[in-house]
Amino acid sequence: MGKCLTIVKLVGIGSLGITSGSYFLTSFQLIPKIVANTASDYKSLKEKICKLFVSLRLSFWSLGSISSYLFYQAYSKSPSYGKHPYLIYAALTFPIALGYNYYYSFNNEQKLIKNEEEKIIYRQEKKTVTEVSNPEEDTSPLDNSSYNDLGNQTPKLEEKEVEVTVPVVNRVELAEETYKSILSQISESHLYTGVILGTGFLLSVIGYIGDNV
Structure with missing residues (x-):
């Protein structure tokens, strides 16, 4: 049992080391x-970056999941004297890194992989609206004053054509400058993801060394 736990811990450590090293x-x-x-060669840049991010995600998700699972198993299967806190810390490393990566990097990576972003433009459109107009006033034959006939209070509905500004969401291809700016942000977030994984x-x-001394 002790030998199996040692192998489990070493594989978990190795998985964390590989995935943290890949981000650095x-x-x-x-x-x-x-x-x-x-x-x-902007086209070649986009192709290579897309392949890099896809492979990095696969290694991160697979190796990170393996490390968390193995450290959890090592902790749960260890005898009471072997349930060291570092196993819990190491098991939580991948979920923390995944949360950080999703919040700060995932959306930007998706933009570069799809090579598009949403852009809101405003355009003028003509729409028909219905307006309510007041009933016509009657003129008194006595003094030419205006008054409303209480028996003729039905409002009139009039349709008018008006111009309105409508927001429209379009998907547009990323400009080269925008692409490289987003890439710079991703590079920075990858560095911090590597720091989280490296700490674990x-x-x-x-x-592990302290456990075996």
Whole structure:
């Protein structure tokens, strides 16, 4: 049992280490390298970035899930003296990183993968509206004063054509400057995701070493 738990912990530590390293590598090297190598080829830049994000997501979700599951199993299956807090901290690393990544990076990644964004434009449209007009006033034959006949109070409905401003949501292709600006934001958020994962990795390594000394 002890040997199995050791293997489970080591695989969990390795999974955290690989996924944290992939985010650091992406932020510090891969994204800047792709941008530099495709400076004059916008189409190639978009294709390579799309492939990078898809592969990064797959490794993050799979390895992160594995690490959380294994650390949870290591904690739950350990005897009372082996239920160390670092196993819980390590198990929570992926959910925390996933939440941060979803909040700060996911939407921007989707924009680059789809290569489009929503843009609101306003246009003028003609619409027919119905207006209520007051009944016509009658003129008194005695002194030419105006008055309303109480028996003729039915309001008149009139249709008029008016121009109104209507917001319309269009999906437009990202401009190159916008694309690179979003890419810069993603690179920064990937760095912080790597920091979260790396912190969990270090805690698990230190805890494992202390557990076996």
